[in-house]
Amino acid sequence: MSEVSPAREVDHRWSEDEVPPSVTLGAGVAVIGAKAFARYFATAPGAMTVGEGSVMDGARFSVGPRARLRVGRRCRFSDAVVLVEELVTIGDRVYIGWGATIADADFHPLDPTLRRIDAEGCSPLDGAPTRPAAATAPVRIGNDVWIGPNATVLKGVRIGAGAFVEPGSVVTCDIPARARVMGNPARVTERF
């Protein structure tokens, strides 16, 4: 791949979406899949950065207006969904499998009264109220982490370097470095 002009084209495309200007792609980065930025709303320069040689194959990035997403070098995401309202930091050589979800927010308030307002705020009707704030907490994923297909990583979680998250796991709290985890909630089953 070219060093100066990372792949901005898409195979089998069915939308005309471009890579947004606030996304900085390193050399040789490939973003495959026309829906990658369908829910990308960040405008600050460099709000999303992807390190050199990373491949985002079918991944989708839902990034809020003030959110920041940092992806390291030589990462591989395959049909994963990354939902960011505040900050998600992903290290180098992180692999994320099909159907996995990373989210740093609740997106909706816990309080049912506020959630009613939020539901109206989400509606397409004119004059919809401003949405109340929902809880967010940064997610940090270390270098050389493997996240299996269908896994879910929730807000506030730190996953230590070299951890191995089994497919389908739901990660609700911090994972130590070099741990193998599985289950819902994910528990350590082995250490490498």
Place this chain on the structure above:
Amino acid sequence: MADRSGDVAVSASRSGSDASGARRRIDGDWCDLGLPPNVLLARGAHVETSYSFHRFRSRRDPAITFGRGASAYLGTTFDLGPRGSVTIGDYAMLNAAQLSIDGHLEIGDHALVSWGVVVMDGYRVPFTPEGRRRLGETGRDPFTAEAADVRPVSIGAAVWIGFGCTILPGVSIGEGAVVAARSVVAEDVPAGCVVAGNPAGIVRRVADAGVGL
């Protein structure tokens, strides 16, 4: 599986009607990949779109065999390695499942596989961080690497796998079993059992619901 005598195998390499090795277009398909020649469809089998083969790398022939009336709908992905193969039984239905297979996957007759299900027979990456670091720095795609340790999966006849389940390497699911939505199956499931949870455990037997196999 039912007797296939009289079936018309739709295959470019066998029917002789197409150029050898050509991909076949599916009527009405929005995706122009076409069906690979080493995919065999028995009479009445249906593949909605050839996009299901965008991660298909198998050189086996046949690599995939669809039984009579078997079907694979939009979102199903045959992520097969160079030596991967899948046999899909008669009337079995795959509805947006991801099959990441480097060995052989057997799917029995009348098996139903729901949306968002992942079936995998190997991990394709080393377990140790050092091994993954070496793989990562080669720039090779860990998702298309072939698993070093393939542990075949089998899905029995009349098995029903619910939404979003994950079937891990080495698992056999016995005839008539039900896997509840979002389960992660790490161990064999005996015939006629209902399993649920992550990791999945037996919650009851199908027979307890007053139905037989």
